[in-house]
Amino acid sequence: MVARKSAQSTSENRPGAPTLDDVARVSGLSPITISRALNHPHMVRPQTIEKVNAAIALTGYIPNLLAGGLASKRSKMIAVAVPQINNAMFVDSIQALSDQLAVYGYHMLLCLAGYAQQSEEQLVSAILSRKPDGIVLTGINHTQLLKKRLLLTGVPVVEIWDLTPTPIDMLVGFSHEKVGNDIAGYLMGKGYRRFGMVWADDERAEIRRQGILAGVKPHGITDIPIIRVPTPAILELGRQGLVQLMATGQSFDAIICSSDALAQGVIVEAGINGISVPAELAVMGFGDLDFAHCCSPSISTVHIDKKAIGQRAADILIAKIEGRPVANNIVDVGFKLMARQSA
CATH class of the missing domain: 3.40.50.2300 (Response regulator)
Structure with a gap:
């Protein structure tokens, strides 16, 4: 019982720290419902999530997402590697990806890999040691060593902003x-x-x-x-x-x-x-x-529908992580030529 309580909050080992039971008492909800709202928000009604968040704010309870991840063998972290954050081309995709991951109760770890494949290899290899639940890579060209490491770990991977019939795992992009x-x-x-x-x-x-x-x-x-x-x-x-x-x-x-x-x-x-x-x-x-x-x-x-790239990448990645069927592991979002005044 003590071990279970220590996995509920980062502060429950300290005397007087708010607990999950405190949140339950303030919100009028069961501890199971609160746990579900924290770990699987897409399975809970928005009104319930609002009650949980309000109770957390009143009590000062701090959920231990890492401990919950250990219990479920999930870290709830998705690593996303992009070449640059100051490239406006990727901003909408990154934001849409982050927003959609949040819907499923996952968090994004944004990593700047640059445009050199060797830099990406070193970065992603370091990330793998932190056991992310999934990885999003920009493009389809990676070092052979990185591909091998990803395949050996079995971590779900989505490549974005490109198209190939042979992705590492899954892909959302265009030609x-x-x-x-x-x-x-x-x-x-x-x-x-x-x-x-x-x-x-x-x-x-x-x-x-x-x-x-x-x-x-x-x-x-x-x-x-x-x-x-x-x-x-x-x-x-x-x-x-x-x-x-x-x-x-x-x-x-x-x-x-x-x-x-x-x-x-x-x-x-x-x-x-x-x-x-x-x-x-x-x-x-x-x-x-x-x-x-x-x-x-x-x-x-x-x-390019940049938001769709981020949203679809999150959808298929989380589906695979949670063991749900993925209808298509390759998603072509297409493109549209916009004929305007300059040409």
């Missing part, structure tokens, strides 16, 4: 190659032929670039001048990218950018140089960030 193909088809259909690129140096952007090159090749275009910029892609780098492209002395009728931030920078720099967009120069972005539709001119781009 960057198809995005590139569609961008090429759209711009070729508009009559543009003299392309330049301002492109961030990351692997998913590179897949989109290859998709664009494959899309224009049948029209006799075998190469597109490119200015590569570091990540994260910001407006100023877009401005610098157009300056460098113009310095080559080549003539362009469309600039394709790996993100909306770079596209906005190109548009700003074009305006400074008296170049009309799109009359003299078309500009294409990617990501459909919040500002893309309200710029002047508005940015033609590719819309």
